[in-house]
């Protein structure tokens with residue numbers, strides 16, 4: 001849920017990166033952190049296992065500039081993709097304003113993509129949200145690998161609503177900012193509509 | 196969106212800051228924060244220079260969310276108070292009015308008993324103010340006009 005502070009003149013919104021284990025959610029945040037000017041970012045927090053799998057969440061606060069004299073701040077979170085961390089995923093979805101669904105383009109990860117996408121819808125429903133009402137975009141990641149599924153097939157399975165979607169190779173920084181910019185825009189447009 | 200924004204106004208912000216500052220003094224604390232359950236910092240006071248408050252706010256919310264999840268599993272509604280004891284500094288975390296989280300950091304110049312007592316009093320005051328904010332949010336006034344005025348151009352410019 002966005003937070004508008006008339007006293008400090010700030011608008012805060014929460015964006016969550018969702019997707020199966022190892023699809024590249026944490027990598028997206030790492031790239032954003034690396035390529036953002038120091039004055040526009042806070043510290044990145046990573047709660048991970050010793051093998052660098054997300055355990056609870058990653059957190060990156062960004063300050064994007066002013067709108068009508070209000071500073072806009074976006075809090076980016078990732079969920080843990082591994083199936084057994086479902087309880088944590090539910091907690092992180094609370095208060096979400098926008099979602100980036102990250103898919104792993106590799107053929108052998110298709111089942112994991114679909115399972116994670118269904119899991120996301122279920123967890124949103126459980127909290128009284130619906131994917132239809134929440135601004136979201138889809139990212140097909142790891143396009144640099146040789147064994148990837150054709151984009152059309154991915155679209156059909158993971159983007160039935162035809163929301164904005166992007167091909168990415170997050171590890172090389174490709175597609176990361178396009179994805180972020182679009183979800184930020186959608187969140188602000190939704191905020192405007194809610195008035 | 197199924198929920199509208201949480202909106203803070205000048206007047207209530209003043210009240211909240213006053214309560215937070217009074218709590219800092221009366222509890223002999225090092226610093227006091229107020230955070231909403233989604234991890235956004237609402238107010239802070241005390242010696243915060245060397246602490247990253249944005250990070251602290253997000254981890255506090257994560258902490259309350261995680262223990263809240265544990266509470267549900269064992270049939271409790273929520274653990275409304277958490278206490279973490281360190282070698283030097285201690286953390287007292289409590290949920291106020293089901294909506295915001297009050298964090299007090301203190302060392303040996305204070306005590307858990309004193310902190311608990313002062314937090315109780317401050318919580319009542321904060322809960323009243325939060326309630327006022329919630330009623331205002333339901334009434335929806337000035338934020339409607341601010342948000343309506345946002346243009347596509349404003350949004351576009353953020354990225355130029």
Ligand SMILES: Nc1nc2c(ncn2[C@@H]2O[C@H](COP(=O)(O)OP(=O)(O)OP(=O)(O)O)[C@@H](O)[C@H]2O)c(=O)[nH]1
Nearest residue numbers: 021022023024025026027054080081142169170171
């Ligand atoms: N080839 C390739 N590898 C990638 C890409 N993006 C991420 N990776 C790698 O995939 C692995 C997993 O990436 P993470 O970002 O940790 O994945 P995650 O989605 O956060 O995983 P969980 O935390 O378990 O949910 C790492 O070794 C990354 O370097 C990409 O675009 N191409």
Ligand SMILES: [Mg+2]
Nearest residue numbers: 025026053054
């Ligand atoms: Mg991760």
